[in-house]
Amino acid sequence: MAGARAAGLGQRPAAAQHRTNASNAMSAQPSASACIFCRIVSGDIPGQCVYEDDQVAAFEDIAPQAPVHLLVVPRRHVDSVDALADDPGLLGRVMAAAVAAARARNLAESGYRLVTNHGRDGAQSVAHLHVHVLGGRQLRGQLG
Ligand code: 5GP
Numbered sequence: 001m002a003g004a005r006a007a008g009l010g011q012r013p014a015a016a017q018h019r020t021n022a023s024n025a026m027s028a029q030p031s032a033s034a035c036i037f038c039r040i041v042s043g044d045i046p047g048q049c050v051y052e053d054d055q056v057a058a059f060e061d062i063a064p065q066a067p068v069h070l071l072v073v074p075r076r077h078v079d080s081v082d083a084l085a086d087d088p089g090l091l092g093r094v095m096a097a098a099v100a101a102a103r104a105r106n107l108a109e110s111g112y113r114l115v116t117n118h119g120r121d122g123a124q125s126v127a128h129l130h131v132h133v134l135g136g137r138q139l140r141g142q143l144g
């Protein structure tokens, strides 16, 4: 957990995942109450966050694509990375937390991938900024 602590992240126990239909989760401007990731970070769906601080939280992806697949999100609702041009500080916090989460899962030596998608062509399916932290096996090279 050294990496997570370095980024000021506290650890909370993981719990059973709440299932939702990700294909229905994308909307133009979801209200906080309708946004599944807002509901997770607010605790409305309890027990999801594995790391959190005052601005950022992380939880397990409900449909993991690798042995480690975390989602790191800002606590406040931001549609995607494209909306953070005016807030590089928060973007830095999200990325630093993603690195800390990867280190906390012992991925620093073996390697990992950080991915964030924006909009239709980027195949974003949940309209709350999230950085995927993927690792734990050799990932394939194709990105697009
Ligand atoms: P995107 O395609 O937007 O980059 O990634 C969205 C991710 O959110 C997907 O990997 C999907 O599995 C995950 N996801 C969708 N709904 C939920 C949910 O309710 N809980 C969790 N933990 N992950 C979710």
Ligand code: ZN
Residues within 6 Å of the ligand: 032, 035, 036, 037, 038, 039, 076, 077, 078, 127, 128
């Ligand atoms: Zn949200």
